[in-house]
Amino acid sequence: MRCRGVTKDFGTGGSLTRALRGVDLDVPSGELLMLVGPSGCGKTTLVSILAGTLEPTAGDVTVLGQDLVAMSNGRKVRFRRENVGFVFQAFNLLPALTAAENAAVPLLIAGWGRHAAIEAAGAVLDELGLGDRLASLPSELSGGQQQRVAIARALVHGPRLLVCDEPTSALDAENGRITMELIQRIAVQPGRAVIVVTHDARVYAFADRIASMEDGRIDSLTAGPHAAGSA
């Protein structure tokens, strides 16, 4: 993934806010990159653009060899469906669906049959240690378990880009660590890039690289403790 000179403005005239001010960033496959920085620094805006859910005002964004800026809306929807997995801060599970059904949603969106999708999702949940909670509703799961369902949902369709927005901020320290371990162990694969937006310093240890943002720019790009540990 590669972006060059990405800017993003919100509003017009006197109320114009510049959220991103010329961001350059490369994320290779097989890497876990953490975007860190204080609130309002542009982390979420940048990750939204990289995931294809937000248009940049200017700049080039190439993900998996495809130019996101030039892509039509319809192609972008298809691109996200096929290539991007999401883990949200607030989980965003559908409250009426069971864990297995929630995890199966990307497959259902891709047109899989219900039973096959739920079966495949069950296997991923099993890998994440939730094999005994497949039929539980989100309201019957703890925050950590819900986040694991969200991770299963993000991975079930084998995306090549995983975007995690503050995946540990709604969790206690122990569950945050477990979540990051799972992301590190299961999500980071040779053919997949993982971007984690966070301001939770406790999880920095899982990063291959850390991009530190400040005022709409990448302030510093350093090797993370995990990469250093691996080396």
Added chain:
Amino acid sequence: MLWIAWKMLIGNRAKYLGIVFGVVFAALLIAQQASIFCGLMLLTISQIRDVQGPDIWVMDRNVQYVDDIKPLADTELFRVKGVPGVEWAVRFYKGIVRARLEEGSYEQMILLGIDDDTLVGAPEGVLLGSVADLRKPDAVIIDKVGYQKIWPGEPLRLGRVFEMNDRRAVIVGIATASKTFQSFPIVYTRYSQAVLFAPRERKVLSFVLAEAAPGETAAAVCRRIEEQTGLQALTQRQFVWKTLRHYLAKTGIPINFGITVLLGFLVGTAIAGQTFYLFTVENIRQFGALKAMGTGNWTILGMVLFQALQVGIVGYGVGVGFAALFGLATKSFGRLSFFMPWQVLAITGVAVLLIVLLASLLSIRKVLVVDPAIVFRG
């Protein structure tokens, strides 16, 4: 994805029931009021439908509906009989008289005078006595509902006497008859007797009832009667529709019922629309997440429309079901007119479809414009 839409919809039971309630309310009100309206319209034509046998009704040119009596000279009967294609023709009297009961009280009654010889126009379902007894002096047959209205709680009994136009009338039969618009008791008697019971007038003949000869159509014979006599001749079906058109065009009944139906439509739309919109707003992050994960706008549109239709189908079924139960209940205590033809069901169905489509419009707009990036905002 429709399965997800359905699960989302029923997942929040309170909201789901709230939306369905709005549609049930509208469907119930529309179906019930429309059925009562149809029932009332049926009352206006009950006396035409109750006369079995003759196809052709002949009357004054200016008659607008069945209760709009403009008497003819008795000689018109012979002119009608003389028209080629008329197999037979008989006199028929219809009027409202005031009866003095044994107890001294007065009661308005619908007096029907049927042909002395053939008794064409006599009631079909005689419960007590017989039609043939009408040939006895002063004999009348009264309808059961009318009898029970005059003498509530008393058993049906023949031989009761009352007076009309100072003349004695003896009940020799009790019959079933369709309810009428005026809801007065109906009294059947011979034509020659009816003109004595009725107030004295120069002309007394209300209608000539006729039958087309074999091989002739009633409509063709009607045209011939009109050409040759200058009277108005209608088939039974034409007379039914002429009467209905009069009530629809010249009375406030359709407007009154229409207002209630419109109110049901508007209130139902408001309740369903508001609750459905709140439901959508509550689920907007879920819709945003689905969009972020690659669900296209057409699929989202389909999901919302499916939810709306699902609510519509359930609301329609329950609403119309309640309306039908109401109809059954009223039938058992027999006061209210209720008639639910398939057209009422179809109109209610169309109204419900409109309600759910209108109710979902705001929601559709909301989910279509929602930015999938909303899911990244905590």
